[in-house]
Amino acid sequence: SSSSGSEESSSDASGEYEVYALLPQGTDQPYGTTYLPAMEEEAAKNGINLTITNSQYDADRQASDCRVAVAARPDLIILWPAVGDTVRPCLAAAQAADIPVTVTNSDVNPGDKDLTAGYSGPDTYGQGAASAEIMCELAEGNPTNILMVNGLTGNSTAINRRDGFVETIEAECPNVEILAEQPGNWNKDDSQTVTSEMLTSVGAENVDGIFAADDTMVAGAIDALRAQGIDPQPLLITSIGNTELGNPLVKSGDLDGTIFQSSSWDGQNAVLVASQVLAGETVEEDLFMPSVKVTQENADDPEVAPEW
Amino acid sequence: MNRSTSEPAGPVVIEAESIVKRFGGAVAVNDVSISVRAGEIYGLVGENGAGKSTLMRILAGILRPDEGEVRVEGKALHGGAKAALEAGIALVHQELSLVPEMTGAENIMLGSFPTTAGFIRSADMKKIAADAIEEIGVQIDLDEPIVRLSVALRQFVEIARAVARKPKVLILDEPTATLTPAETDHLLAMLQRLAAKGLSIVYISHRIPEIFSICDRVAVLRDGNLIEMMDIGETTPDDLVDKMVGRDLKLDLQIHRESNPGDVVFSARGIHAPGVDGIDLDVRAGEIVGLGGLVGAGRTEFVRAALGVDPKTAGTVTVTTDGRSTKIATYRAAVRNGVAYIPEERRTDGLALNMSVADNIALPNRARLSTGSVLKPKMIAEFATNLADSVGLRPPDIRRDAGEYSGGNQQKVVIAKWLGREPRVIVLDEPTRGVDVGAKTEIHRLIRDLADRGAAVLVVSSDLPELLDLSDVVHVIRDGRIAGTLSGAEADEKSVMTLAAGGRLVEAS
Amino acid sequence: MTETATPRETPTRQAPSETGPSQRRAALLQWIAERGIFVFTALLIVFAAIFVDGFASTVNITDVFHRAAPIGIVAVGMTFVVISGNYLDLSVVAQVATSAVIFIGVSNLYGIPLAVGLAVLVALLYGAVNGVAVGYFKANAVIVTLATTYVGLGLLRWLSGGSIFFGPPDGPIRAMGQIRIGPLPLSMIVLIVMALVLAFVLNRTTFGFMVRCVGSNKEATRLAGVSTPRVVLGAFVITALAAMIAGFVLAAFSNTAVSTMSSGFEFRALAAIIIGGTSVFGGRGSILRTLLGVVFVSVLTNILVLSNISFGWQQIAIGALIAAAVSVDALARRAAQ
Amino acid sequence: MTTSQTMSLGEATTGFSARLRAALGRRTEWRAIILLVLVVVGALIFAPTVFTAYQVTLGFVALIGLIALGLTAVILMGELDLSVASTLAVSGVVMAMVPNIFLGVTLALLTGLVIGAVNAFFVVKVGINSFIATLGMLFALRGLAFVLSDAEPVPLTDIEAGISFGMPLIGPITPRIVLFVLVFIALHVFVTRVRAGREFYAVGGNRQAAYDAGIPVSRRLFTGFMISGFVAALAGVINTLELIAADPTAGSTALLASFAAAIIGGVALTGGRGSIVGTLLGALSLGILGVGLTLAGVQVDIQQIFIGSVLFIAVITDPASLRAAAGSVVTFLQSRKSQTAV
């Protein structure tokens, strides 16, 4: 039963845990739309009473949500950082109040790990890196010029994926050169327009490939190629997600590779890690969502079936 | 109260030398020099637009003259309103210049809050304000915001503000325009007391008796020029008016019109509204009915309530055209039934100043200038040109913005836009306020023409000669009621004023 | 920050102005203010055609059109609200997204006619709520449309679950998005048709005339026998219908719809309107100018992207442009007095 | 000659209760008070934790209220400042970029003052409507924040200072709350007791009158915009310290929330009406509403629907709005009557 003994949760039936989940998105974003049901389902199974907040990627708002959560003295807090660099005070406050914090979806800075009790989720940096690995493989050491479409400017997932991609390219296949980059704001239409413009700016004939930070944007980028009469097939195109929009593109061969991200895995494991901590088990390792590379060969595998 | 004896002349306190002020191309003040001595009351008269207010705003540092210089006790004045205030010049504006949400005390002390290290000493502030209203001898709740005070009280707050500054020169620009005779008497007595204490006062009024009642000297402005400066004993009211007008105006105005009124077209019964306390009134076809009374009597309120511009609490209005009577409940219904309304506030209510004359004329006539709600620009241009011609717009350029025209010409545009509808009833509120003599004559001609063509005309005017001259019948309004009705023949200035003031008249010389 | 004697240098609202500086400078400023957007747009395009590689290509012109169309459609509609003297309609953000989500989401389930019908209803509802509150209740348009934005986006996210909706890859919506005539994508044709229709409505119909009159002087317009609240209501309804069409266009272009896809549209559309030279005080302005404002911003953004300038600098450029455009206008107006 | 020295014009308000009624009648904060009461009662019923967790509630009020306080200074003068959220972001980034924390804070606050002065320059000297001038700044400053930060959060050099800043000083009182209260007191005193601040009401209520009375209108406008810029920068500093990093995307929810707080608090966008207390009450009601909804587990979408509805109701129940609407209804009914009557 409740370890911190708050007045509010004492009225709950025995065996129930009070848990706050501080998320930066909810049903206002496609990812959250499938993340949340999985999270809630798992919580019901484990006798966890969830209170979910959504800071809409506003770090101040999340800090405030965190204060609300700490004040409510739940048994545990699940944190999905809105902006990774800004969560330390929240973690410190929770620790001061003896509330364990587990982290989901995107991890805290290495220096803050000691304040958390566990992590599960995709490795956003690793996803960028994995997508870069596909790109490196496809480039086979040949000089390859690519365009890059980033997520929403300033957004932490966008930053991590870009860093993972760029740093891996620099380290493993310097033969791949990024000719131009622009934000596509996670939108298909924005991505299509900026991709088309970048093609014009660097000369479409000079472009050998494209990396887009998610499947929605890569779909826009592929449309931009088509609109310019360029066959996407010979180009090296990678992204991240394997969503319902991206998966058919992989099968058709337009998209050479993407990284599977399971939002339901993410939501479910956020609760699983939390319940392990609540049960007193120590979680040693970060529980990374496998950054499964999806290419034409495994695009039909059930374990990478697209979720959103 | 006539100051027949000339006081010994004190030293010159303020002088303006060769002041020139232009607005765009027009010269508002043209090479005017005046000087005011300590302890005197200096009258300034002139027609609307003569440049009185402009000159005073220059003295008070609010406007910077294009040429010339203002000197206070020999020192040239530079640095705007603030410097002028510090030099001891206080101006009571023609238009109320108050902050609605601030209290009486704060308005009196506006711009000169007493402070210690930036903090307002509110006790001192109230004390000074209370002293000032005591000095001018009225009772005002100084903690009430100005919005909750009556118009007359607001006027006294303005005056108290000027007095509280302990000025050397007090300028009052038409302070009595909104006051009743009793209030006016009170103010004039107070000014004489202040002058006796050595204060210099510049006093502007259109009411000639007031000038003769308190002023030591009087200056006449006409079209921006200083026409004459006289000791009050050297002139008479008739002489003064002649100098203001510059010609024998009465000849122009006294055009007597043969009127033979037809059936009642416009009929108001039992109109009640804020400030209007049960007015019945008929206007016949071809008749000009005048509404006289003091400012604040409720004439504007009556007209607006009767036409449905503002809500009324009771009463009915009927318009009868071509034998068909229609009850008018809303303003839009009035307009549909052939009523035209020319409001008091021309610039704010009458015209879209940044639209062309053609557009302004087209607005109430849009239905006839379009087919199936598509406008016909050629027709609009033709229509507007004709109307502009018929009212004598100068220059007759219908593509110019209305705001680029002078006041008189703007008023012609307002009239023109309604002429196009051939109104059966036309209501004009202060049709020639702020309009120069030439335009005034033309507007009068237009009003008469309308009546001659069978329209029922209702005119509100505070300009007595105009009212008497135009009207076939004059109703005098007092306190929201008709205090009396005079036929064109029996109406004269004295009878109207007597009714308007409830039997009390401002003492005339 | 010296105290100044003349009202010319103070922001007094009704203060009479002093005569301007030299007549020639005044005339030049006036000329620029009146025709500036035409000249600047032309200059920018000529500059880009000469100095920016690839700008003049057909493909790139199409991209400029893609940038211009959805914002442009919102902006030409919102021009009515601005001209009517009500600043802007913040809720276009919610309106565009709602329309797009309905267009794709409902089409997938019940077919296009029902989706369009529902979208029209929702647009009319937005127009009615905003227009009644601003027109009949005389409430401030900024606050009213801020409130409807909150409610509208909240409802959209709640009801749609925030999902990303996409039409079948070979569906009719996708086909619509692919239609083009020469270099002109369908979206641009819609924009041009909308601009022509709305320019006609604004300039040549009695309704448009009344919108301009209301913006110029509401009380004078009322006293001319016009029901001014009804005119304001009409302006908001037109804006809402335009936003609805922008939602269709946006959805058709990418064959996807999500509640976040129109973020920033309200201020971007307003920026285009202002850069075009429509007065925020109402009364003055034109659809053609708004169109040019949109083209100007789209060309500028396109040039910056072609030059691989980062997003931050793009924002700075747009902000500076707004400041420059309105400064010229303000200085010219003052010089003219 | 006049006989009496003093004359009475209209009846003066007499009697204590009449005076009290008059005094209460002219307050502008009623809407906020009513809303606050409703929110408090609602919270007591549905989410009583709002009050046990009062330090959180206070913190949240301070979060959305701080910018609103600064904004009020500008709105009182009949102007707007849309650039506050971008100012918050830029000054936060400036602060985090400077290694020395005191220098950083100073520079950030200075940045806010400079931004306010630039806004005022456009409004006062160039003569641009503040709505538009600050719209331009909204874009440009956001861009500047991205350019300066390279579009990534900038971590604070002195993390410990940040952490300790976020800790309560006494009881539940964190430095943010202290600063919020200080700003509230300072601004309240400023606009009620200090001459320059009191004159803001004159500038907003009747600018021509203010000018004619010798009030330095330009200087007051500069002061107002600089207050707004400074307070927004202060909010940026506080956020950066509390979060130990500056986020160039920060403040996305701040602009609209702070406007809402001021408007609900009875501050008139046309200027001259309203009070700092009103804004505080507006922020309190919105803050309690927000925290209450969060604690009650209401998801953000529904919260937005709630807050939007509250704002909508607040703006159309303004007495002037109700009068206008009632007038329209009466006109409509009368026009029907006149059609049928004749």
Ligand SMILES: Nc1ncnc2c1ncn2[C@@H]1O[C@H](COP(=O)(O)OP(=O)(O)OP(=O)(O)O)[C@@H](O)[C@H]1O
């Ligand atoms: N701000 C201004 N802009 C342009 N013209 C102006 C301005 N102020 C005054 N004028 C013009 O200057 C002339 C003088 O106006 P002024 O107000 O000084 O007249 P006045 O003698 O005070 O008239 P009244 O008796 O009506 O108050 C008028 O023709 C008027 O139209």
Ligand SMILES: Nc1ncnc2c1ncn2[C@@H]1O[C@H](COP(=O)(O)OP(=O)(O)OP(=O)(O)O)[C@@H](O)[C@H]1O
């Ligand atoms: N119910 C009321 N309470 C307070 N003040 C009132 C009320 N009704 C009218 N007034 C004031 O009395 C004045 C009546 O003025 P109104 O304009 O009707 O007079 P008028 O005879 O038309 O004068 P003018 O010649 O200036 O037009 C208004 O200024 C108004 O402020």
Ligand SMILES: [Mg+2]
């Ligand atoms: Mg005057």
Ligand SMILES: [Mg+2]
């Ligand atoms: Mg009147």
